[in-house]
Amino acid sequence: MSRAEELKKAAQSLGFDALGITSADIPPHADHLKEWLSLSYQGEMKWMANRPEIRSDPQKYDSIAKTIIVAGITSRQTSSPLPRGRIAAYAQGEDYHEVLRDKLEQLAQKSLAQWGGHYRVCVDSSPLLEKPIAAMAGLGWQGKNTLLIHPQHGPWLMLGSILTDLEISPDSSSPDHCGTCTRCLDACPTQAFPQPYVLDARRCLAYLTIEHPGSIPEEFRPLIGDRLFGCDECLEVCPWNRHAQESRELRFTPIPRTDLSEMLTWDDARFRQEFRHTPIFRLKRGRWLRNICIVLGNIGTIQDLPALQKAAEDSDPLVQEHAQWGIARIGQRNRKTND
Ligand code: B12
Ligand code: SF4
Ligand code: SF4
Structure with missing residues (x-):
């Protein structure tokens, strides 16, 4: 061999x-x-x-x-x-x-x-x-x-x-099979591709929810929808999923999590305990809570208001600001449905 x-x-x-x-x-x-x-x-x-x-x-x-x-x-x-x-x-x-x-x-x-x-x-x-x-x-x-x-x-x-440093016989590279397809470009919620094969990370929801360190620009918050961490939109629509199977890697098995308003009450120790050895750990508590506040703003109900109100008094200004945004957005939605 x-x-x-x-x-x-x-x-x-x-x-x-x-x-x-x-x-x-x-x-x-x-x-x-x-x-x-x-x-x-x-x-x-x-x-x-x-x-x-x-x-x-x-x-x-x-x-x-x-x-x-x-x-x-x-x-x-x-x-x-x-x-x-x-x-x-x-x-x-x-x-x-x-x-x-x-x-x-x-x-x-x-x-x-x-x-x-x-x-x-x-x-x-x-x-x-x-x-x-x-x-x-x-x-x-x-x-x-x-x-x-x-x-x-x-x-x-x-x-x-x-x-x-060993020389091992290489495989040959494979040709591009995207053809005329543009599904990923069309599906991107923030139009983050200035042209095919090029991504402006500043507009990408994966960047904004994972890598961006501070306050998330308001124009992107509604577009985040219910995405707490990362975005799979331009992956899910790819026609090359037709043969793709679920991962067999046991260590990638999804870890069940509790509901968002409960997670919003976690202190730093609890955050670290829950997310150690997962990619989310790198976010640290502040950015994780920031993301939860945005998602609750987008999909939450009046039942989530007490947790958001508590977060609006958090010691971290990043959490406070996003919790206030979440509260205001749930309020706006309720006013619209009551009108
Ligand atoms: C920085 C980074 C990000 C940034 C920027 C992404 C980006 N596209 O650059 C952000 C935070 C947005 C990000 C998001 C995601 N990431 Co990321 N990320 C990286 C990282 C660390 C570096 C990527 C990089 O070098 N970017 C620099 C830019 C310039 O590179 P590029 O996009 O490849 O650009 C090239 C093309 O544009 C090309 N080009 C220009 N013109 C043309 C024309 C043609 C015809 C062609 C073919 C090419 C071409 O030239 C550029 C330079 O080579 C890599 C790990 C690594 N070390 O490579 C993981 C990596 C790319 N990420 C990964 C993943 C999984 C993701 C997400 C799917 C996560 C998620 N679900 O939220 C998203 C996907 C978003 C997307 N569509 O890219 C995987 C991708 C695996 C794969 N199958 O491709 C990697 C490889 C990590 C890993 N170890 O597996 N990521
Ligand atoms: S990960 Fe989401 S936001 Fe980022 S380029 Fe893909 S579809 Fe757009
Ligand atoms: S959806 Fe898949 S096949 Fe279509 S253009 Fe994007 S990467 Fe290529």
């Missing part, structure tokens, strides 16, 4: 849904990163603007890397862990960073280390253009929603990579 075949077999037995191999070259369209940054599309994600020449070129990040192994696990879920409100599929269970890192480390130990190779495991936070690299490794193509579309798992793969 070749090294590439051994890697694929080991990846399958570890529960990965896909694995591809590419040489550690500059990915296609990498030069667009500088243009993207020059338009400030990264918003407050200042770390994205650090040293773009490293992010664009894997060998500038790790000079001994010759090969990149990219693996993915589907995050697709069909049930919701909440009575009200939505959490993006990838964030309903355990933190994918931990899940992918554990499995990639095991994969590297079973194979690359045995073959005498050096390696580095990268999941998400490393300065790599993971989607174009995954496309080079034959996992699929970068779609108009900018995500890696896998022919069987659609846009749902969560990605991680291993950089190694």
Whole structure:
């Protein structure tokens, strides 16, 4: 069996849904990163603007890397862990960073280390253009929603990579199969795509509910609807979902949560206890409560007013401001229905 075949077999037995191999070259369209940054599309994600020449070129990040192994696990879920409100599929269970890192480390130990190779495991936070690299490794193509579309798992793969100094025969990259489809662009609630294949993160609900640090601009609050964390709209509409199965990864199983007005009463200790080892932990209590206040403003009823009124007196000004907005919006809705 070749090294590439051994890697694929080991990846399958570890529960990965896909694995591809590419040489550690500059990915296609990498030069667009500088243009993207020059338009400030990264918003407050200042770390994205650090040293773009490293992010664009894997060998500038790790000079001994010759090969990149990219693996993915589907995050697709069909049930919701909440009575009200939505959490993006990838964030309903355990933190994918931990899940992918554990499995990639095991994969590297079973194979690359045995073959005498050096390696580095990268999941998400490393300065790599993971989607174009995954496309080079034959996992699929970068779609108009900018995500890696896998022919069987659609846009749902969560990605991680291993950089190694070993030379392993690469897979061939796959062509773009978006064709004339524009479903993801049309479905975006905030029109966050200035053009196909380009995202203005400042308008994206995933950015606003996860990465944006402060007050959410008022124009976007109604558009958040019932999304508490992230957005799956441009994933759900993709026709490449036709063969996509629910995730088999047990650590991605949705963790049931209590209702929104109860979560609004949680102190920091309770927040940390509930969300440790999940992607939501990174938000910290203030931003989580901020998001709940917006969602209650959009879908809540007068029964939610006592919890929102308590939040309006919270010690965190971010929570206070969004709770006041939520109260006002429920009030407006009730006035309209009573008129
Ligand atoms: C920053 C970031 C975000 C930001 C910005 C997203 C973005 N599109 O850049 C925000 C917070 C908005 C975000 C949101 C989400 N994210 Co995110 N994010 C990242 C991160 C850390 C970096 C992405 C990046 O490099 N952006 C910079 C821009 C410039 O890159 P780009 O969008 O790929 O742009 C390229 C194209 O525009 C291309 N280009 C330009 N013109 C053309 C023309 C053609 C024809 C083509 C093909 C390409 C092309 O050139 C650019 C540079 O290469 C990656 C992890 C990583 N290290 O890669 C995860 C990652 C992309 N995110 C991921 C996920 C799951 C999401 C969400 C689905 C989460 C959710 N459900 O809420 C949403 C999806 C929103 C969307 N449609 O992109 C996954 C995607 C997996 C996949 N199958 O693709 C990743 C890979 C994390 C992971 N490890 O799995 N994310
Ligand atoms: S994640 Fe939602 S808001 Fe962001 S680009 Fe996709 S559809 Fe638009
Ligand atoms: S919805 Fe259509 S255009 Fe968007 S990524 Fe999927 S196939 Fe491509």
